[in-house]
Amino acid sequence: MATCYLSLGSNLGDRANYLHTAVQSLRELPGTRVEAVSGIYETAPYGYLEQGAFYNIAVRLETGLEPHELLRETQRIELENGRERTIHWGPRTLDIDLILYGTVTLCDERLTLPHPEYLKRAFVLVPLAEVLRPNDPHAARIRAALDGMPTDGVTPVMAW
Template sequence: MTVRSYLALGSNLGDRADNLRQAVQKLNERKGIRVVRISSVYETDPVGYVEQDAFLNMAIAVETDLSPEKLLEEALAVEQELGRVRTVRWGPRTIDIDVLLYGGQAVRQEHLVIPHPEMADRAFVLIPLRDVWEGGPLPVFGRTVDDLLRLLPQDDKGVRKWGTIDWAIAYGHSGS
């Protein structure tokens, strides 16, 4: 059975835009994952550990026949391939990939919680998600992305549109 899932991607080390492009491409190349929509790219100030460079963030919608656990496993494998090293919580990273939503399911496991437990509090997740979400209330939350954004403090949004990633480049096509 194929399920629509939503992932958030972020990068603040090296060539941030290329890290995002490579992550989208690598995810799309994985068996059981097909990227169907990609958001614009947004630049955001760091959250938590703030002594680091700004992030580029985006969201993607994927069709997958993988379980939530396998989808997370594939996302973590892509992070590792792109040089992700986990040292400081919320610290600098070449790439970060989070599973935000998996169909309408709620998942609570030791290493996987869906919907992502902090997504409703983070404009840098919600704004790109709004680009790829197909409208209506989010599963489990029962509120739209815009409803959740309105609940955030205005001065904490700090999300600036940066640009887009060309589909052809992200998917490794030459454009023909």
């Protein structure tokens, strides 16, 4: 079993419902247990700016799925929720990013772990800090990154 951290976002339709549906789908994955879900935060779009605000959450889970299996399952969940990949960083019903998978370091054509940009993105780090285990091997790095960045654009919307 590995402790994994995911970042989920939605900026189309009923954003909160897409996030709730995704968490429920994660709960149904074989050999996987959702351990913690952050509150919902509203954030400005990143990259492609001509789109609506996002709702973002972080999820901590324990899974027996291997990294590529987990990626395949999260992409299936995205598709089941109407995800279309038309514009890079564009609007989407649901986005699920694998941020950390235990202490695994991986880089291939399909997956990079840890996520290559996560320490630069407040919309990932603020919810992530909420579900992070205090003794997690990544905790000090995450807290240091958060201490050095503005987080005023990450607005709490509701508790999970």
